[in-house]
Amino acid sequence: MSERMQLAGLASGFDWKSVVDQLINLERAPQRRMRTQQATHTAQIDALGKISGNLESLRTASTALLNNSLFNARKVGFSQSGLGWSATAGADSLPGSLTLNVTQLATASSRTSQSSVSGTAGTAATLIADLRLAQPISDGSFTVNGQAIEVDGSQTLGEVLDAISTATGGVVTGSYDPVADRVTLASSNGQLELGQAGDTTNFLSALRLQQSAVQPDGGGGLTVTSGNTLGRIDLSAPIESSGLAGGLSGAGHFLVNGVRIDFDASTDSLRAVMDRVNASNAGARLSYDSAGDRFILSNTQTGEFALPVSDGEGTFIAALGLGGGAALTSGQNARLSVNGGIEQEHSSNTFDASLLGAPGLSVTATSVGQQEISVSNDTAGLKKAVENFVEKYNAAQSHIESQIRIDISNSDNVTSGTLARNGEITSLNRNLRAAVFQAVPDADEAFRRLESLGIDFVSGSSRLEIKDPARLDQALAENPESVRQLFQAPQTGLLARITSLVNNSVGPGKSLNAQQDRLNARNREIDQQIDNMERRLTRQRQAMEAAFIQMEIAQSNIQRQLQALQSNLQMPTT
Incomplete structure (x- = not known):
């Protein structure tokens, strides 16, 4: 009977089902308020998370400016780029210039086969x-x-x-x-x-x-x-079958710059022995010129150094044409003078501070000639780091400002940011501004504020702007040490202040994380409250539905009794 009565109003004509739904919906009003509160908490958690991420990026940008190599970087310029010279300047190099004149390049001693080392290509009957x-x-x-x-x-x-x-x-x-x-x-x-x-x-x-x-x-x-002899040796075949004109068999060894090199003509290829020479401590390089069909052995070090070779056991050196009949080219030293001074000699074409008289400077010449070499501060990396710091600072402050803003329109409508009433975030905004605004007492007097670098606040905001790029370039180029002190001064420098603020705000147990933890905990509590309320409402619905069903049953019984009574009253008498 009760199952049939689930159709509301079947007996009574009263739609009690919709009444129950409406009553339960009214009882859920607190739940809806709690869900709204949860949504507010979630928005605040997300806003705090983005602030934390922006502060992490700001800390990374600040850390980059702690790299002293940015402030000590040097670059080298040449008065003639066509000479193809290169140079490096270390952190200890001093800005300035010198004139370098190279009248002779250093070369390496070498031995070259004077005649073709290969046998013939074959015969007319060769495939x-x-x-x-x-x-x-x-x-x-x-x-x-x-x-x-x-x-x-x-x-x-x-x-x-x-x-x-x-x-x-x-x-x-x-x-x-x-x-x-x-x-x-x-x-x-x-x-x-x-x-x-x-x-x-x-x-x-x-x-x-x-x-x-x-x-x-x-x-x-x-x-x-044919424009040249045709036969060429096979560098990959065993030496004894490689096609050397003089032929070579058996095992043996030879000496290059006094270093012993072993070979076995039956198993080693010429390429393998060449690699063995080149990888040894002989300080020499052995190569094959296929166009000229000749071997070339040269010192890896330039300068006036001999290149002695000899066969020990076997005739490897003679077979390659590198013995007494080879063309010998003696190496020579480079010759140079600095600022018109006395001529100097050097075994290499790379000239260091001992020759140039300029600490930290190294110049490599690839051709003879004279030119002026200048050393100056290389500000590219430092400028990029400063620009990145400003960018990350602005990203952090822009987001904070958008979250704490309270706007009142002409119609007195108030629009508030997600964290408008969060005193800690409001204080963070002020403290970040103060960190980059206040003077650094331990820096040079002329460089105690960002303003001295051409950097200042955008009017009406806490964001920074490079208002005078030329002033920034000049400061970085002419006073990198003063700029370094502005950022790096212990305790009072801009980076120390920023890092302290970020460290106190971001990380386990820190202010922003603690706020997120509290909001997450509050949302979990609300979930529990909603669950408890929902269980109570379920029981309440069941009780209400049961009462209405009983009402329907009673109403149905009354209707049947009434129908029976009416039926009896209408029966005819006999």
């Missing part, structure tokens, strides 16, 4: 793929006198040269001289055109055959010969 060349020949086609010739690695060199003759009807013939290690093409009719844009193989360039080298043969024909 194209097996020719030992500076660049491998790719498969494809090339043209001679407009006629295409196909080439692939499975052909021999002689076969390809014969194919040239066939393609040109015997007009152009080719030959390979294994002694001279060169290829020659000869034309009998005065026409010898090598290659065209559509060629797909590097056959002609790999054999060093160039159109510009075509010459008359004196008999009405034309001829062209």
